[in-house]
Amino acid sequence: MATTPSLVFVDWKSRNGNVAAGSLDGATVQIAGRLGTTILDGSAPVFNSPAFTPSLPASDMIEIVGEPENKEFTVNFLGDMVQDPVFHLGSLGSTLTFPTGTQITRLSGDTGTSGGPRDFSVVGNQVIGRAFQPPPGEPTDSSGSVRLPGRFSSIKFNVKPNFVGGSMIDGVPLQIGGIRV
Numbered sequence: 576m577a578t579t580p581s582l583v584f585v586d587w588k589s590r591n592g593n594v595a596a597g598s599l600d601g602a603t604v605q606i607a608g609r610l611g612t613t614i615l616d617g618s619a620p621v622f623n624s625p626a627f628t629p630s631l632p633a634s635d636m637i638e639i640v641g642e643p644e645n646k647e648f649t650v651n652f653l654g655d656m657v658q659d660p661v662f663h664l665g666s667l668g669s670t671l672t673f674p675t676g677t678q679i680t681r682l683s684g685d686t687g688t689s690g691g692p693r694d695f696s697v698v699g700n701q702v703i704g705r706a707f708q709p710p711p712g713e714p715t716d717s718s719g720s721v722r723l724p725g726r727f728s729s730i731k732f733n734v735k736p737n738f739v740g741g742s743m744i745d746g747v748p749l750q751i752g753g754i755r756v
Contacts, residue, residue, distance in 0.1 A: 584752040587635040600755040602655040608648030611638035626718040628682040641669040641734035641745040650730045657753035665748035667704025668716035684719020695719035
């Protein structure tokens with residue numbers, strides 16, 4: 576009886592300027608675009624909540640940075656394709672726009688039931704996080720997980736902040752998972 580491969584998340588290994596590289600079940604993965612903070616030692620607790628499917632007690636993390644100019648990012652799976660990639664997006668106060676026709680499935684995310692309007696939603700080819708300034712001690716903005724059904728060798732998307740005032744830059748912790756095929 577054949578076993579179904581399980582979802583594996585990227586082990587980010589390096590960052591050089593605006594390119595980060597890692598491996599997904601032995602296959603090389605790169606992301607290019609404006610990057611912020613990176614945590615490459617597996618200690619980021621960012622994705623340890625019910626907002627993420629699956630929740631990760633600790634993980635690597637790459638921060639993507641959205642600016643008003645609608646920044647573009649490219650994820651390349653080098654040498655192998657990845658089936659049904661999953662994006663964990665933390666503190667998303669931006670809209671991620673994928674190419675027209677890209678299917679996106681919302682797996683989980685903030686719904687605003689914990690005291691604030693932290694909606695995390697999918698509309699067509701977009702993942703939308705609501706910018707939210709909560710009381711002290713509560714998370715900011717939206718968090719959640721989405722899946723892109725299909726097989727991919729690369730994925731492009733744009734990030735544009737949804738802020739109505741204040742800072743126009745949005746740092747979004749990101750982790751990517753998938754099944755290598």
